[in-house]
Every structure is written in structure tokens, then in C-alpha cells.
Amino acid sequence: MNPNPKLHAWIAMCGYCSRREAERLMLEGSVKLNGRVIKNVAERIHPGKDKVMVRGKLLSSQQAHEYWALNKPTGVVSTVNDPDGKPTVMRYIQSKARLFPVGRLDEDSEGLLFLTNDGDFAYTLTHPKHGIAKVYEVFIKGTLSNTQLRILREGVPLKDGVTQPAEVSILNHEQGNTHLQFVLHEGRHRQIRRMCANQNIEIYTLKRVSIGSVSLGSLAIGRVRPLSSEEVTALLSEA
Structure with missing residues (x-):
């Protein structure tokens, strides 16, 4: 790690919030560095020397992570x-x-x-950029056509761009409906729901069963x- 990390990254390292939330707090004027309000998200600090306060709370990086x-x-x-x-x-x-x-x-x-x-x-x-695999089980109405399955796998055109290739497989059929498994390496907002909506596929249930090597298990x-x-x-x- 850089000995002089960016302020928002250091706030996240302290466990106060995520980096994105730390940036938001800085922009709203809730972060002080040595008594000065800092809104520049590129600001760097000297850990152990500088004093950082978020909404009046003095932060310290010396805490156990959970x-x-x-x-x-x-x-x-x-x-x-x-x-x-x-x-x-x-x-x-x-x-x-x-x-x-x-x-x-x-x-x-x-x-x-x-x-x-x-x-x-x-x-x-x-x-x-890290592309951690996330696995989902999705129960949909009816069955998929070969074209729908191919598009889900190869890339679906959404408002924020075409999705990356995904691993989509049919687990089983039940009373005319279908259980699917999706493996994604990106994490867009409501991605699977938007992919399916684009292909006129109705979702009954959506469940994430694993992230990387960690699964729900029991x-x-x-x-x-x-x-x-x-x-x-x-x-x-x-x-």
C-alpha cells in the first residue's frame, strides 16, 4: 500500500464505510483533515501524523477487521x-x-x-477489474429458446452497454418452467433481471449461491x- 494513501481509501481501510461512500462523504463536506474540510477526493494523508474526522468522529486504522x-x-x-x-x-x-x-x-x-x-x-x-465469479440460481417462467440462451451467454445489449459473456446453463425443468444457473464476472445493477427483461424472460426467483470460492452451503x-x-x-x- 502507498505510505500516503488517498483519504477516501484510508477511511475505507479504517472500516468506517466503503470507498464509494467515503467519496460521497467528502463531497458533502463531512470529512475533515487536521481540522480542514476536504472535498478533493484525490487528497492524500500521512497515517499516524494526520488527524481525520468523519461527521465529528476521529478515525483510527487500529481496529480488528470482521x-x-x-x-x-x-x-x-x-x-x-x-x-x-x-x-x-x-x-x-x-x-x-x-x-x-x-x-x-x-x-x-x-x-x-x-x-x-x-x-x-x-x-x-x-x-x-478483478472479475470475481458470482453464481446465481434463477427460476424462470416457461422455457428458453436457443436464441435467447445464446444471447444471454454471448452478451445482452443494455442501456449501460453490452454485458460481458456469461456462463448460463439449464439445471432442470419443472412443471413447464426452468431452473437456470448464471455465472457472472461483472456486477452491474440488477444485471440478471435486466438481461432477462431484455429477452422477455420472466423471473420467479433469483438467488446468489456463491461468491468466488465461498458458497451458501447450509x-x-x-x-x-x-x-x-x-x-x-x-x-x-x-x-
């Missing part, structure tokens, strides 16, 4: 707080650390989601478990 896996239920949003009062993933974990979700899993979807206070870990797992819906040090190391090595 890593948790949650089997997120549907009807729950993947944020720390929700302005509309919707239930968030934070209701399922008891910790004194300032945790935040790693990436997103939309409200209508369920499955594996990580929570941590390690900003570098979150950055590594969510940045597109973790029940609404339950959490700590990630082992071996799992954390393996995830970082896959980036």
Missing part, C-alpha cells in the same frame, strides 16, 4: 440505512464494528452477501456466519 456471510432474505435492502424505512441487512447481525455490505443484492433477490468493516476487502471483491435464510481467515485469504487471492 468478515461475515449472510443469507439475505427477499424484501430486505442491501444498505446500512434506508431513507424509506425498509428493513436492511444490518438487522441480521450483532456487532460493535461499523459494518457495511460488500456490493449489493437487490430487494427482490435472496442469497449470499458479505458484510465487513474492511474497505480494501470490499473494494477488491467489487471492482470490475446457511439458513436470515442467518449469518463469520468467514474464516482461510476463506478471506482465498477470496483475495482470486482477484
Whole structure:
């Protein structure tokens, strides 16, 4: 790591929030460096010398990192707080650390989601350049045509560009409907739902079953478990 990291990266490393959220806090004027409000997201600091405050709280990088896996239920949003009062993933974990979700899993979807206070870990797992594989099981109405399956695999034209090639396979058929498996290496907002909508495919359920080498296993819906040090190391090595 650079001995003089960027301020937003250091805030994330302290476990206060993600890098993206730290940038937002800087732009809104909530971050002070040695008593001065800093809005320049390129600002660098001298750890151990400079004093950083976020919303009046003095930060320190000397804290233990925590890593948790949650089997997120549907009807729950993947944020720390929700302005509309919707239930968030934070209701399922008891910790004194300032945790935040790693990436997103939309409200209508369920499955594996990580929570941590390690900003570098979150950055590594969510940045597109690292391409961590995420596996989803999707139950759709009816069956797929060969053309639909080919387009899902090769790339779907969306408003934010054509999707990267995806591994899409048919797991089984049930009462005229179809179970699919998607393996994605990018993480666009509601990507699978938008891919399917583009091809007029109706989704009944969507569940994320693994991220990198970590899978849901027997973790029940609404339950959490700590990630082992071996799992954390393996995830970082896959980036």
C-alpha cells in the first residue's frame, strides 16, 4: 500500500464505510483533515501524523477487521440505512464494528452477501477489474429458446452497454418452467433481471449461491456466519 494513501481509501481501510461512500462523504463536506474540510477526493494523508474526522468522529486504522456471510432474505435492502424505512441487512447481525455490505443484492433477490468493516476487502471483491465469479440460481417462467440462451451467454445489449459473456446453463425443468444457473464476472445493477427483461424472460426467483470460492452451503435464510481467515485469504487471492 502507498505510505500516503488517498483519504477516501484510508477511511475505507479504517472500516468506517466503503470507498464509494467515503467519496460521497467528502463531497458533502463531512470529512475533515487536521481540522480542514476536504472535498478533493484525490487528497492524500500521512497515517499516524494526520488527524481525520468523519461527521465529528476521529478515525483510527487500529481496529480488528470482521468478515461475515449472510443469507439475505427477499424484501430486505442491501444498505446500512434506508431513507424509506425498509428493513436492511444490518438487522441480521450483532456487532460493535461499523459494518457495511460488500456490493449489493437487490430487494427482490435472496442469497449470499458479505458484510465487513474492511474497505480494501470490499473494494477488491467489487471492482470490475478483478472479475470475481458470482453464481446465481434463477427460476424462470416457461422455457428458453436457443436464441435467447445464446444471447444471454454471448452478451445482452443494455442501456449501460453490452454485458460481458456469461456462463448460463439449464439445471432442470419443472412443471413447464426452468431452473437456470448464471455465472457472472461483472456486477452491474440488477444485471440478471435486466438481461432477462431484455429477452422477455420472466423471473420467479433469483438467488446468489456463491461468491468466488465461498458458497451458501447450509446457511439458513436470515442467518449469518463469520468467514474464516482461510476463506478471506482465498477470496483475495482470486482477484
